[in-house]
Amino acid sequence: MDDAIYPDPSFGAEDTALREAAAADPIGFWADRAAELEWYEPWEKVLDDTNPPFYKWFTGARTNIVHNCIDRHLSGPYKNKLALIWVGENGTDYKTYSYFSLNREVNQMANVLKAMGVGRGDKITIYLPRIPEVVFAMLACAKLGAVHSVIFAGFSADALADRIDDSESKVVITADGSWVNGGIFKLKDIVDEAIRFSPSVENVIVVKRTGHEVAMDALRDHWYHDLTALPIAKGDCPTEQMDAEDPLFILYTSGSTGKPKAILHSHGGYMVGTYTTLKYTFDIRDEDRWWCTADPGWITGHSYLVYGPLLAGATSFMFEGGPTYPYPNRWWQLIEYYGITTFYTAPTAIRSLMRFGEAWPNRHDLSSLRLLGSVGEPINPEAWHWFHRVIGKGRCPIMDTWWQTETGMFQICPTPSMPLKPGSAGKPFYGQVAEILNEAGEPVPDGEEGFLVLTKPWPGMLRTLFKDDERYVNTYWSKYPGKYLAGDSARRDADGYFWVIGRTDDVIKVSGHRLGTAEVESALVSHPAVAEAAAIGLPHEVKGNAIHAFVVLRMGYEGSPQLAEDLRKHVSVHLSPIAKPDWIDFPDKLPKTRSGKIMRRVLKARALGQDEGDLTTLEE
Ligand code: PRX
Numbered sequence: 001m002d003d004a005i006y007p008d009p010s011f012g013a014e015d016t017a018l019r020e021a022a023a024a025d026p027i028g029f030w031a032d033r034a035a036e037l038e039w040y041e042p043w044e045k046v047l048d049d050t051n052p053p054f055y056k057w058f059t060g061a062r063t064n065i066v067h068n069c070i071d072r073h074l075s076g077p078y079k080n081k082l083a084l085i086w087v088g089e090n091g092t093d094y095k096t097y098s099y100f101s102l103n104r105e106v107n108q109m110a111n112v113l114k115a116m117g118v119g120r121g122d123k124i125t126i127y128l129p130r131i132p133e134v135v136f137a138m139l140a141c142a143k144l145g146a147v148h149s150v151i152f153a154g155f156s157a158d159a160l161a162d163r164i165d166d167s168e169s170k171v172v173i174t175a176d177g178s179w180v181n182g183g184i185f186k187l188k189d190i191v192d193e194a195i196r197f198s199p200s201v202e203n204v205i206v207v208k209r210t211g212h213e214v215a216m217d218a219l220r221d222h223w224y225h226d227l228t229a230l231p232i233a234k235g236d237c238p239t240e241q242m243d244a245e246d247p248l249f250i251l252y253t254s255g256s257t258g259k260p261k262a263i264l265h266s267h268g269g270y271m272v273g274t275y276t277t278l279k280y281t282f283d284i285r286d287e288d289r290w291w292c293t294a295d296p297g298w299i300t301g302h303s304y305l306v307y308g309p310l311l312a313g314a315t316s317f318m319f320e321g322g323p324t325y326p327y328p329n330r331w332w333q334l335i336e337y338y339g340i341t342t343f344y345t346a347p348t349a350i351r352s353l354m355r356f357g358e359a360w361p362n363r364h365d366l367s368s369l370r371l372l373g374s375v376g377e378p379i380n381p382e383a384w385h386w387f388h389r390v391i392g393k394g395r396c397p398i399m400d401t402w403w404q405t406e407t408g409m410f411q412i413c414p415t416p417s418m419p420l421k422p423g424s425a426g427k428p429f430y431g432q433v434a435e436i437l438n439e440a441g442e443p444v445p446d447g448e449e450g451f452l453v454l455t456k457p458w459p460g461m462l463r464t465l466f467k468d469d470e471r472y473v474n475t476y477w478s479k480y481p482g483k484y485l486a487g488d489s490a491r492r493d494a495d496g497y498f499w500v501i502g503r504t505d506d507v508i509k510v511s512g513h514r515l516g517t518a519e520v521e522s523a524l525v526s527h528p529a530v531a532e533a534a535a536i537g538l539p540h541e542v543k544g545n546a547i548h549a550f551v552v553l554r555m556g557y558e559g560s561p562q563l564a565e566d567l568r569k570h571v572s573v574h575l576s577p578i579a580k581p582d583w584i585d586f587p588d589k590l591p592k593t594r595s596g597k598i599m600r601r602v603l604k605a606r607a608l609g610q611d612e613g614d615l616t617t618l619e620e
Pocket of ligand 1: 253298299300374375376377378379400401402403404405406425486487488500501502503509512513514
């Protein structure tokens, strides 16, 4: 590859050596990486694979991810280094935290939670905007050994209620509201509605962000600034010494069927995995200002906005707003002003910004950038080249990282000396092995599409689905026993590069957000006019996929543009604005199998004018 782009050829020898060493001895590789971090007690075994697929990492070890994110930096050269730079949506609100002051904030939040009786194993729901308190809250939970469940602050009351109840959260941490394109999204009202009948929630902590009037329940709700003014909030809160396998967080994500499932990650392995992947893939340097645009409500925000950068002692940048408000130069302006060096975002954002033309980024000096990153969905070569040429000025390599909520950390991604191919996420990370299989479980020839599987356990892997070991085994490990089924289709080329195509199940990636057809359908069916509904994803120029819904109406209702609009609003209010169908059709009936299952595949083929495939199981 003569015209290849290399992230950092100077790192070539080390990169190759690490890759070879990890391939020869993955366990040794992970042990060496773990040894770069601090442990209260060392591990007895790096990997316990005696009860697959319930793998355990660093068994016997004691640690706490917060010890490595914060505590260990306080006695070293990073004590006064900026851990977090935060900018509000209005562009004038601005806060910075050194590792020293981040520690103070996290202690304060942890003291408050502790005073509410929160301790090891308790579940805490965090429903906050992109403000520093979301970072404090996650770390405070981890510090106490409590398990956080962060819910993206764009989910509606119904969706929030399901997740709070399923996790049996004791405390909810929220804000009065969040700023969205200059308007207020009333988070506290949504929480009030969500927990009206919640049996588990004892306390609600409310961070003041927007300052509008909100109802406060005198016994249950507390302003965070009132709590931190109390003596109980002062002083150090000791970091709990956790077992490496103790749960760190659950994160709800969409699957093929039913309600969202809670992916469970643990302290030790997740810590080693996120630290290692960020450090080596993005070649993190002391002088970097790292910006991951993801929201902490998603796994990318967990692993690479909060935990990974702090573990690596990096300076993480966080912006409350979106890319186009008030103008489409917002991100470029921030990159220039704050001297961002490494910028990690999603293809959908790139595609939407491309539409505004090059004049917007060209107004800004983007020369501080040295590396770019992409995550969440396949990046089409056109967007890749625009990102590379217009934002990276042809100088900055793009690290396309393929991974999932379940994997916790990058799985397929370039490393510094690997030549890049636009549209490919590169090769499995050090020590990892991925394969492409056919239905029968045989590897397909290079260049052919098949099911993407991972064949070696990795430290950052999910440990199970919260409260549902059986679904964990069935979803990921039963199609090909011993191999992790990712749920994606992909190809591998002759050079060993992987090209991810998309989901093979009933999960739709809309603007990089992961949604299940089942959730969209159940939101639709909760409308009085709807008897049955089917949702599918169809290709969309900017969003990657857009939701198309087929709705069978109850007797007495007739399809109309007005009803379609009402249904779109209904989904927005009952699930999330991100789940709003782009398009709604009102057929008389849905194609089903004889056993009554909706054949979404047939709807999709029809919508795309493609061959409908095998119809032998169709009802009639
Ligand atoms: O389909 C793949 C797609 O996102 C899915 C995982 O979604 P989620 O759990 O929300 O995590 C997203 C952020 C890690 C995958 O099954 N996906 C993620 N990254 C890429 C991708 N598809 C192609 N290229 C990627 N880089």
